[in-house]
Amino acid sequence: MDAVFRALADPTRRQLLDSLHARNGQTLNALCAEMDMTRQAVTKHLAILEEANLVTTIRKGREKEHYLNPVPINEIADRWIGKFERGRLTALSDLKKRLERED
């Protein structure tokens, strides 16, 4: 869980997920083409995404294909965000009341 949150914290990594979402199975080089940094930097970001289980890779000869795994994102949505979502309206009206009581 923590690994997923930290992986999502970086804009470059979210961009990589976006890229894979648009075209799944891209090789490292393909992904690098869209990023404005060295291949090694991209490799590191992909390693973090893989560590968080957000990306799965398959070695194809000398190439490495990258696949998006949306499951961890879903788990966060279900188990973590859902909690706050449920309390949304309540919390908002609470806050409004408090603010009004200020005046």
Place this chain on the structure above:
Amino acid sequence: MDAVFRALADPTRRQLLDSLHARNGQTLNALCAEMDMTRQAVTKHLAILEEANLVTTIRKGREKEHYLNPVPINEIADRWIGKFERGRLTALSDLKKRLERED
């Protein structure tokens, strides 16, 4: 958006949101009581949460009350996570096919 993701990346800050979710409107001192670090460290985390608009504060005399704002979390759920959620089954079956083709 980026500020929200980065704010959520730290476990201490998620714990603070949890704490406010359990009991909204806590003062700085109350929040500190549950955290295993100095008050100043907690202050910094709260500042980051406030920066990301996840927490709103109201000064009450010499105390400061903290309120959870779930809106940014909801926006992420709607505008960002939703995208990946929609492609979930497709992406999974894609991945499965690829993996099977490997054997």
Place this chain on the structure above:
DNA sequence: CTAATATGCAACCATTTGATTGCATGTCAA
């Protein structure tokens, strides 16, 4: 076989981050 291509590994560096300590300010209560 050999050269080009795709990726891996490691050392290194600057910046950011998370936390601390010390002191200042502001407010309430006796």
Place this chain on the structure above:
DNA sequence: TTGACATGCAATCAAATGGTTGCATATTAG
């Protein structure tokens, strides 16, 4: 008013982070 209490501000520091360069390895194409 004075002392206790709640919070604010700033300097400092170690560790993590994001990026680079240089070289190594492995695979494919000619």
